[in-house]
Amino acid sequence: MGIEDLETNDRVISFKQNLAIQELVDELRDKDTDPMTFRRGLTNLGMYMGYEMSKTFDYEIIDIQTPVCPTRGIRILDKDNVVMINILRAAIPFIEGFYKVFPKARTGIISAWRGPAPESKIVVEYVKVPKTTKEDIIVIGDPMLATGHTISRIIDEVKSRGEFKRIIVVAVVSAPEGIREILAKHKDVEIVTAVIDEKLNQMNYIIPGLGDAGDRCFGEPDKR
Numbered sequence: 001m002g003i004e005d006l007e008t009n010d011r012v013i014s015f016k017q018n019l020a021i022q023e024l025v026d027e028l029r030d031k032d033t034d035p036m037t038f039r040r041g042l043t044n045l046g047m048y049m050g051y052e053m054s055k056t057f058d059y060e061i062i063d064i065q066t067p068v069c070p071t072r073g074i075r076i077l078d079k080d081n082v083v084m085i086n087i088l089r090a091a092i093p094f095i096e097g098f099y100k101v102f103p104k105a106r107t108g109i110i111s112a113w114r115g116p117a118p119e120s121k122i123v124v125e126y127v128k129v130p131k132t133t134k135e136d137i138i139v140i141g142d143p144m145l146a147t148g149h150t151i152s153r154i155i156d157e158v159k160s161r162g163e164f165k166r167i168i169v170v171a172v173v174s175a176p177e178g179i180r181e182i183l184a185k186h187k188d189v190e191i192v193t194a195v196i197d198e199k200l201n202q203m204n205y206i207i208p209g210l211g212d213a214g215d216r217c218f219g220e221p222d223k224r
Contacts, residue, residue, distance in 0.1 A: 003196050006179050013056070013192045014174075021048050025172060025194050028210050038216045039093040042143060045172055045194060046097020053168065053192050054079065054101060057137070078137050080104045081165070083130060085140040085158060087112055087150075090213035094172065095141045105139075106130045110157065114150050114204070122153045132162035143213040145171035145193065146206050148181030155186050166190065172213075173197050175206045 007014050015021040027033055028041045057078035064073045082105040086095045099105060108129030114122055132138060138158055145151060151169055158167065167189045169182060174193040177200050182189055197206050210216065 003176055003198075006176055006196055009183070011183060011190045012179060012196075013053070013190070014196050015049070015052060015194050016196075018048075018052070021045065021052075021194050024048070028172070028216075029208060031211070033216070035217060035219060042090075042093040042172065042213075042217065043097040046094045046141070046170075047100045048097070049170060049192060049194065050098040050101030053139075053170070078165070081133075081135045081137055082106070083108060083132055083136050083138045085110060085129065085138060085154065087140070087142045087154065088126075090143050090217050091141045093217060094143050094170075098139065098141065098170070108158070110154055112150050112154055114147065122150050124153060124157065127157055129158055129161050132158075132164050134163040134165055136162075136164050138164050138167045139170055140167065141170045143172040144206060144210065145169065145174035145178040145182070145191070146200060147175070147204050148178035148185075151178070152181060152185050155182075155189060168192055173206055173209055175200045 006012050007016065024041050024045050028038055054076060057076050059074045059076045062073050062075050064071050079102055082102040084095050084098055084105045085108045086092060088111045111126035112124045140151060140154055142151060155167060169189060169191045171193045174196050176196060179191055182191060197209055199207050201207050
């Protein structure tokens, strides 16, 4: 399954044609973008992608009385049943943007990361996820969808804690390898991504990617 096939897959939404989103992604790609600008860019991307994602939500037609006359409008049924899963640490500013679109969203927090290549062992240490129902849309956010192994593990954690209407993985940059991993292991999960990049390198970094999104947001951690 090539990149073009992924872009046309009915379980994958990418924003290749959205120039505002693409411009923000390109600003994040630049190695000279400072941490403050990087964080702000992630937040803006979360907001823009949240607006675009809401187009896939269920809605109903309602009657409205304006000061002048009656008219018809819409009410988005799903927007108050969103559960955001925040994956520490790079997802923090990204998820903040989604809150601007879905202010009533409940929140789950998961601490998970991928160890060094080639083993790339997945470590999950902290899981606080609200119990979900069959009315809920669960949105799992991470700026980078690389191998897909971490996200797949997190999907398993979320599924074990309740029912759901939809599960959507949202990412800024996704590698084809990661998308294929999620599509293969989780037949009921959708993926929303700003861009689909070329591939992973030998260290499982996305090419061309953004680099280490956590370090670029918050600075390199003490290695001790």
